[in-house]
Amino acid sequence: MKKVLLVLCALVLLVGTVAEGAEPIKIGCLVQLTGSGATWGEHHRDMSIIAVEEINAAGGLLGRPVELVIYDFRGRQEDAVNAARRLILEDKVQVIAGTNFSGCQIAIVPISEQHKVPIVSFSATNPAVTVDPQTGKVRPYSFRVCFTDPYQGKAIAEFLGTTLNLKTAVIFHDVGSDYSEGMKQFFEDHFPKVGGKVVGTYGYRDGDVDFRAQITQAKATGAEAVFLPGMYKEMALIIKQAAEMDWKPVFIGGDGYSPAMTEIAGDAMNGTYWLTHIATDDPDVQPLVKKYEKRFNKKPVEIVSCTLAYDTIMWIADAIKRAGEYDGAKIRDALANTQGLQLPDFVLTVDPATNTPHNKPTAILVFEGSVEKLYQKVIPQD
Template sequence: MKKIGAIILTTVLTAALATGCGNNKNNESNAAANGGNAAAGTIKIGANLELTGGQASFGDSALKGAKLAVKEINDAGGVLGQQLELVEADNASKSEEATRAAQKLITTEKVVAIIGATTSTNTLGIVPVAQDKKIPLVSSSATNPKVTVDERSGDLNEWVFRASFIDPFQGQVMANFATETLKAKTAVIYTDTSSDYSKGLQKFFKETFTKSGGTILSEESYQQKDSDFKAVLTRIKEANPDVIYLPGYYEEVGKILKQAREMGITVPFMGGDGWDSPQLAEIAGAAALDNTFMSNHYSPEDSAPEVKTFVDAFKAANGDLVPDGMAALGYDAVKLVADAITRAGSTDATKLKDALAATKDLQLATGKITMNETHDPVKAAVVLKFVDGKQTFEAKVNP
């Protein structure tokens, strides 16, 4: 009986292997044929995004935005008479996977530019590859300054750009919002120490808040994937600050807000664009989000015409889904690259890089962008307030 089983198994396996090989060969020849066509008619842009892993919600939104931009550009006749093609690569929300995905995009797929990743930590995994292979990289929402400026040498990473504003600005916006609108005198900062993004926001919030006369009562920290925050929250409750700055990502932020409200901490919590995910309300619950504020790149409720056009187009393409900030920035990143290719008049890497650096007064979904000398866009930020678990437009802050 066992023998018969083994024979059947072997036969099935062999058959599977044989057909498997046959299919592979077919696929390869198909791919080769497609590749040949692609070289003639399309311009490839790589999308190195968080399609799986802890920040998959960001990657997913950014990809939807990027796809919309590509579709709009192609419908309008493409760039330099050629169609754009978006090549997706998953970085699994890990810096080292982002490095690998970037190498694959450049060497195998021969992309002219890469957009992504959505977080600073993952983008920093791509930066060395872009610099080394001399291919322009436009991160959609990496907000840490050291993405475009090398931290140790202070030199500009000349191949790296971004579509978002940077951490100093988000930190400043929230610090000013805390002192001017919320009239806060004291604050506690609760940072995610496993994230460069969180530490960046923390540093600049502290600088601005202290400069305008506020006192930081204490600085606490947690790590990604922590789930019990009551020890530190008890400590924060003892300190009794006017506001709590929580520049982390939605998963932990959701748990922190929930536990804090349960413990009777009622003061405002404030954060950055890392809060921007529908999961936040699902984890924390709408009640815990009362009296919380976040800075973001844009608000779908903004009445500016360019925002309205984008929101309508996005809803039409994605079954009435309202685009979040990550989607808007994914869209903008593709538009930035397309604009630069048009102005450069070619897909030559050096010309493309120079054109990106010279971007001026370009009207995009998240505002009017001018690249400054460190490749950071100068543009406005918005502050959002949570009402019944939903983001509502609170204020727009210009640089």
């Protein structure tokens, strides 16, 4: 096992009705603490810790304490595979929470299926995470607590073309990202259906910092809007550099968004739109904000990441209870058969054809006065 994979914590609180000396129930947790998505990973980790502490304070699961085993997968497929293998073969976990990247999640599907250990992703939105694109069949041991890219692409296209009445757009996309390329495709497919036209696409690579050449070309198209299906650091740099080059189209992106983008883009963030999982000012998640502040003595920046992580751990805990046994195959069955589970921000019912929440609410945010605000709440319908 590579030394870069670090066990960050093993949390066990022996309280309530937990039997003394009982063997812990282990929940694996794959988070990114290194690289461009580290701010998400830190909040995934921290809120998972809070959720497990609450579970143990309430008596644990099946009369046993819960132990959270966390690895940093660094946003890389190779490290995600190595971490998943270690969790399953060495730590003997029967269920895993994580990851947040579609490519990494897809990469660990074979090992989870081989060993019958279900993995619930925080925010891997590519359809191929849970459904094999070759066969159209559901991947039995892969789940997500978030919505999918096809819905994001469709909703963003409709919002631009119908709500904002913008008819021309360009796309800046990460050519090495399954997430970004999938979102690009879904937007391209749907934007013409609402009277729009994609007039240019411009690729880049994760870690790029200079986008002036692409911005120059995109600006020349006269596009009214820019779709950004990427991660927050690159998207913030694109917005910042576009403003510096006196180009001010309407920018809109998906759930790769982060409030931390203001640290890079500053006032250029004003007037931008983002489709994400939940609005930070949603009253349903304020109790989670207070829990985070009390536990870590600071305000959470990534409230979406906090919410998704808390939802994931609580969903897994509920499935273990209903399974009645700490067994990967039985936990898988319980996850797939989840109906009407009340979580802080929504009621979870799983679509068994996709292992994805059915009709999960989403939020479109707008930046005004350097602050994100809820512009519109959307609940997808079949």
